[in-house]
Amino acid sequence: MKIRTFAAAAAIAALAITATGCSGGTSNSGSSDGGGKTLTYWASNQGTSLDNDKEVLTPQLKKFEEQTGIKVNLEVIGWNDLQTRIQTAVTSGQAPDVLNIGNTWAASLQSTGAFMPFDSAAFDAIGGKDKFVKTAMDTGGVPGQDPTSVPLYGLAYGLYYNKAMFKDAGLTPPTNWADMVADAKKLTTGGKYGFALAAGSYTENAHFAFINAAQNGADLFSADGKPTFTSDGVVDGISRYLDLMQADKVVNVGNAQYDNGTKAVNDFAAGKVAMILNQNNADSSIVANGMKNDEYGVVAFPAPAGAKDVASHVAGINLSIFKNTKNKDGALKFVKFMTSPETQTALGKPFASLPVLAGAKAVFTDNVEEAKTFSDIYANKSKPLPLVPSEDQFESTVGKAMNQMFATIASGGTVSKADIKTALTTAQQQVEAAG
Amino acid sequence: MSATTATKKSGPSAGPPKGKPRKPRRAGWWLPYALLAPAIIFEVVIHVIPMATGIWMSFLKLTKMFISNWGNAPVIGLKNYAVALDFNSAVGAGLLKSFLITVAFTILVVGISWGFGMAAAVALQKSFFGRGFFRTLFLIPYALPMYAGVIAWKFMLQKDTGALNHLLYDNLGLPGDKPFWLIGDNAFWAVVIVAIWRLWPFAFLMLMAGLQSIPNDVYEASAVDGAKPLRQWSAITLPMLRPVNMVLLLVMFLWTFNDFNTPFVLFGGSQPPAGDLISFHIYNASFLTWNFGSGAAMSVLLLLFLLLVSGVYLLVMNRRSKRA
Numbered sequence: 001m002k003i004r005t006f007a008a009a010a011a012i013a014a015l016a017i018t019a020t021g022c023s024g025g026t027s028n029s030g031s032s033d034g035g036g037k038t039l040t041y042w043a044s045n046q047g048t049s050l051d052n053d054k055e056v057l058t059p060q061l062k063k064f065e066e067q068t069g070i071k072v073n074l075e076v077i078g079w080n081d082l083q084t085r086i087q088t089a090v091t092s093g094q095a096p097d098v099l100n101i102g103n104t105w106a107a108s109l110q111s112t113g114a115f116m117p118f119d120s121a122a123f124d125a126i127g128g129k130d131k132f133v134k135t136a137m138d139t140g141g142v143p144g145q146d147p148t149s150v151p152l153y154g155l156a157y158g159l160y161y162n163k164a165m166f167k168d169a170g171l172t173p174p175t176n177w178a179d180m181v182a183d184a185k186k187l188t189t190g191g192k193y194g195f196a197l198a199a200g201s202y203t204e205n206a207h208f209a210f211i212n213a214a215q216n217g218a219d220l221f222s223a224d225g226k227p228t229f230t231s232d233g234v235v236d237g238i239s240r241y242l243d244l245m246q247a248d249k250v251v252n253v254g255n256a257q258y259d260n261g262t263k264a265v266n267d268f269a270a271g272k273v274a275m276i277l278n279q280n281n282a283d284s285s286i287v288a289n290g291m292k293n294d295e296y297g298v299v300a301f302p303a304p305a306g307a308k309d310v311a312s313h314v315a316g317i318n319l320s321i322f323k324n325t326k327n328k329d330g331a332l333k334f335v336k337f338m339t340s341p342e343t344q345t346a347l348g349k350p351f352a353s354l355p356v357l358a359g360a361k362a363v364f365t366d367n368v369e370e371a372k373t374f375s376d377i378y379a380n381k382s383k384p385l386p387l388v389p390s391e392d393q394f395e396s397t398v399g400k401a402m403n404q405m406f407a408t409i410a411s412g413g414t415v416s417k418a419d420i421k422t423a424l425t426t427a428q429q430q431v432e433a434a435g
Numbered sequence: 436m437s438a439t440t441a442t443k444k445s446g447p448s449a450g451p452p453k454g455k456p457r458k459p460r461r462a463g464w465w466l467p468y469a470l471l472a473p474a475i476i477f478e479v480v481i482h483v484i485p486m487a488t489g490i491w492m493s494f495l496k497l498t499k500m501f502i503s504n505w506g507n508a509p510v511i512g513l514k515n516y517a518v519a520l521d522f523n524s525a526v527g528a529g530l531l532k533s534f535l536i537t538v539a540f541t542i543l544v545v546g547i548s549w550g551f552g553m554a555a556a557v558a559l560q561k562s563f564f565g566r567g568f569f570r571t572l573f574l575i576p577y578a579l580p581m582y583a584g585v586i587a588w589k590f591m592l593q594k595d596t597g598a599l600n601h602l603l604y605d606n607l608g609l610p611g612d613k614p615f616w617l618i619g620d621n622a623f624w625a626v627v628i629v630a631i632w633r634l635w636p637f638a639f640l641m642l643m644a645g646l647q648s649i650p651n652d653v654y655e656a657s658a659v660d661g662a663k664p665l666r667q668w669s670a671i672t673l674p675m676l677r678p679v680n681m682v683l684l685l686v687m688f689l690w691t692f693n694d695f696n697t698p699f700v701l702f703g704g705s706q707p708p709a710g711d712l713i714s715f716h717i718y719n720a721s722f723l724t725w726n727f728g729s730g731a732a733m734s735v736l737l738l739l740f741l742l743l744v745s746g747v748y749l750l751v752m753n754r755r756s757k758r759a
Binding site: 084087091108111112113114200254256259392393397407408410411425429430431 | 498499500502503504518524525526529593594595614615617618619620621703707708722723724725726729
């Protein structure tokens with residue numbers, strides 16, 4: 001009898017663990033104090049490490065405290081955790097007052113209704129909508145509604161290349177896709193590879209699914225926000241990107257396990273690969289890894305001949321205010337401070353970001369040519385990711401499907417266009433089911 | 436309201452009560468209730484309320500549109516279940532596939548862990564020099580913090596820099612290319628191996644404890660009758676460990692079927708299809724697409740399945756033990 005009781009108790013306990021397992025998740029320490037004298041701020045990782053971010057931001061926050069008397073409690077959150085932390089904050093209401101979001105999530109997070117919309121009064125309080133570059137401001141939320149975020153740091157993808165390796169092989173930086181592949185093939189010799197890709201990172205993969213599809217003129221969502229992942233343009237675009245590893249063999253198959261951009265950057269800085277695709281904030285990491293600024297060059301990510309000249313999405317970090325903040329005035333003051341020309345200039349260099357203020361100059365690098373290239377990509381060759389509520393689901397479903405495609409290729413299999421279409425059909429059904 | 440009027444009518448003026456006369460309450464009658472209260476309150480707060488919330492969530496369209504204000508989420512009845520169980524759609528097919536993988540994973544992990552645990556427990560049953568050392572050694576995986584253990588495996592299973600490939604291909608000179616262990620089809624075997632490594636010391640510990648209760652004279656008597664170790668094991672050890680095994684297998688089954696930590700730490704954010712265990716699958720279904728209603732429905736389905744298996748198992752085992 002005793003055994004039976006024990007067994008039953010054990011079974012109940014184990015089942016209870018199952019049932020409650022879902023409600024665990026990340027614990028949340030963010031809280032907003034009642035008084036008007038403090039603010040909680042969640043910053044994303046922009047510098048070379050979380051500690052580096054803290055070092056860079058703290059003097060600015062001190063300055064803000066001197067100006068307004070408001071103390072800012074800073075927490076820097078890594079990219080692997082940021083989305084989950086925001087999710088938990090939205091769900092529980094235990095949220096910071098002001099936070100960083102990836103600008104591609106803006107429309108998705110707007111649809112949760114947890115963020116404060118910037119109406120004209122709020123914009124007046126932070127210095128007007130017109131102070132921002134229009135391309136950047138357009139990422140603030142769904143078109144036609146009051147945006148729930150404003151731009152903070154501007155980013156764009158560029159093709160970083162190792163000058164010495166190109167020179168030794170007698171090559172010039174590529175200007176179209178075919179050239180880039182030919183160069184990469186030439187440079188893939190003697191244990192070195194033409195390219196490193198963060199092929200195990202779903203966000204990176206999703207971005208390049210979008211960019212390659214955009215080069216083919218294909219859209220991921222219809223005008224009414226329904227996913228259209230399975231069109232030929234999207235399939236061809238993804239296939240072209242996968243072929244860097246599959247058909248062209250210019251990427252080490254080991255890259256299928258690179259689950260963030262840093263690993264590719266390390267390979268590049270160590271001279272193991274000739275090219276990487278990264279956003280401009282890679283600059284600080286490359287230099288921190290020992291490669292000098294004049295040892296690498298940057299050109300726009302090239303499109304195939306005759307395709308649309310899209311080299312990047314409009315990347316960047318936006319600032320949002322949680323709707324239930326108890327210190328709305330203080331939060332607005334803080335947003336104004338963070339987007340002021342002085343703070344932007346002070347943070348532009350350590351975080352290697354592009355200016356989001358109209359008329360401001362890029363200060364992230366002393367290399368005039370590089371600054372010009374990135375500014376040109378950002379202003380003229382970037383297309384915003386779809387500003388629809390399901391955008392984040394595009395990133396997670398298509399991005400993860402591409403992780404698996406790279407994994408298949410890396411472990412010796414092949415991924416045909418039909419396989420890509422099947423995987424995208426699955427992704428599309430998942431997004432539709434959640435929508 | 437009606438209750439108060441009723442008591443007034445049947446008050447003292449309505450004559451003596453028809454039932455037994457009520458005993459006056461003894462002093463201290465409340466003590467047992469007071470002593471039970473904390474346990475019951477915590478049970479309700481920690482187990483019953485979250486479970487009920489989970490079940491309630493499964494009937495809601497709890498997507499990100501409503502996540503900041505749950506009260507507004509529309510009730511959609513069984514629609515979440517319909518989607519999860521429609522095996523022709525991507526969501527249902529994914530759940531079914533994940534379920535089947537988990538079944539295979541559970542059978543392998545529980546079976547092999549039990550086998551290892553039994554072998555080690557029997558080997559260490561007789562006292563010899565160094566027994567204490569081996570007992571401690573075998574329990575290390577169970578004592579290690581789970582994250583530390585699994586992350587060490589994650590390093591060992593890397594393709595180019597991992598210890599496993601180094602041992603197999605560089606030291607032992609296996610032909611061919613080094614394979615990936617954490618992506619592609621090998622991921623299934625990777626997660627099985629790590630889960631066995633984590634689970635078998637528990638089986639070992641339980642069986643070792645069980646073996647202590649088997650009197651030595653039974654073995655001596657059987658040895659006099661000429662029983663060899665294998666016969667002793669099948670005729671004495673196994674039957675006498677039956678009560679222990681009954682609980683052990685059930686608990687190991689439930690733990691393994693629900694294992695979330697091992698795949699989560701081993702594979703990180705994106706699990707390979709071959710290692711798509713069901714708890715992790717449900718987590719992804721909820722958190723990747725912010726569709727918590729759908730995730731809750733899948734959790735309830737999992738709960739029902741485990742309840743069914745556990746119920747049938749206990750029923751069958753108890754009936755047999757009565758017959759014996």
